[in-house]
Amino acid sequence: MNKVVIVAYGFPPVGGAGVQRPVKFVKFLRRFGWEPVVLTVSNPSVPLLDTSMQKDIPADIKIYKARTLEPSYKAKQTFKAAKDTGGGLKALIKKYLSMFLLPDPQILWWPGLVVELIKVIKTEKPACLFVTAPPFSSFIPVAAIGKLFGIPVVLDYRDEWVFSRNTWENSSRASIAFFLDKVMERFVLNNCQAFTTATQSYIESIVTHYGDDLKSKGTVITNGYDADDFVIPVIEPGSNLESNIINIIYAGTVWKATSLDSFCRCLSQFLVLNPSMKKHVRLKVYGRVVAEERACLEDENIKEVTECYGYIEHDKLVAEMFNADILLLTLSDLPGANKIIHGKAFEYMASGRHIFALLPEGEVQKLISEHYGNVTIVHPDDDKAIYQALDYLINNIDVVRNLRGKDVTGFLRENLTAKLAAVYNRVAGN
Secondary structure, three states, X not given: OEEEEEEOOOOOOEOOHHHHHHHHHHHHHHHHOEEEEEEEEOXXXXXXXXXXXXXXXXXXXXXXXXXXXXOOHHHHHHHHHHHHXXXXXXXXXXXXXXXXXXXOHHHHHHHHHHHHHHHHHXXXXXXXXXXXXXXXXXXXXXXXXXXXXXXXXXXXXXXXXXXXXXXXXXXXXXXXXXXXXXXXXXXXXXXXOEEEEOOHHHHHHHHXXXXXXXXXXXXXXXXXXXXXXXXXXXXXXXXXXXXXXXXXXXXXXXXXXXXXXXXXXHHHHHHHHOHHHHHOEEEEEEOOEOHHHOHHHHOHHHHHHEEEOOOOOHHXXXXXXXXXXXXXXXXXXXXXXXXXXXXXXXXXXXXXXXXXXXXXXXXXXXXXXXXXXXXXXXOXXXXXXXXXXXXXXXXXHHHHHOOOOOOOHXXXXXXXXXXXXXXXXXXXXX
């Protein structure tokens, strides 16, 4: 069986939606003739941990780890807080740090990554190298080392590089940062044998920026859902009728690209006009809320009906999705956002519950409307339409609870892993 080294900064016990993609590939690759060998970071500087996903990793999978020189996430947040209140010298230091740590702070993983990857190659003798991003800094040493050793490299774009530069917290917006991003991305694309993307739009963007000759290297492998995660006692739609509570659940990080501001503004207005509904409506937020997005959840009316749980383990989150009457999905109308498909969109669809989607036109809107159907879609900036849709959903909750979506088994993680194995076979000459 051929071996593939999977380089993933985000890997259990790191938590977050992006971690599921490499974990599920590792879980299923053996079924398609590939032995995964993992290289990850030993001291990740991340905000979230989730041990529940470790159950998906076969016990005998080899996992190598390399240290990063990054400070802890807590130290980074402490510095950011001090900068936000102190200004002056601290703000200047942060500005120049963000300009030097390009394309992202995980460039400080390079020394450990390079040394360990060379050791892994010599020990395991892989037929292919696979690296998933973000962080996009991981692409560069893997592409270079693959070229040095004559091993084909497959890049995996979970997000778009350009969009990440424009939207990430603390990301440098300096012109030199955008210029160097293009230089580095061109280098890795020229030195890989193939790349995979989470959406078709990412391939189109790469071809537009770097040339038509790259189109043949690209393969779309969307995110998806694992049937094993949904083998839990199913709560049938309508079961909340007895409690007379309408559960609206949001899962995922709340940040600029997924702001809840418009939804909260309309929900607050609804509760002002329908004060008796405060006893029946519950907004439950499962995920990290960045500081800049907390204000909308602190509105007096919203606070009365909202429960913010922070990040919870993935298996528990899936159970909560089955508890929902309405699943809330948001995407801000930012440049490039039309290319995004949230990883959680596939699990939302797998749950069978009604999705209330505040979306601009784009990939995720097309996905849910064409492949699922059990959805109410409005533009995230159209407060009037959001209010009207919310009013209808709440006042017709008996009907909403019994709606059904289309079959979405085409997005099973196992089937998607088969597509990835086909990419490995092609670049490895199998």
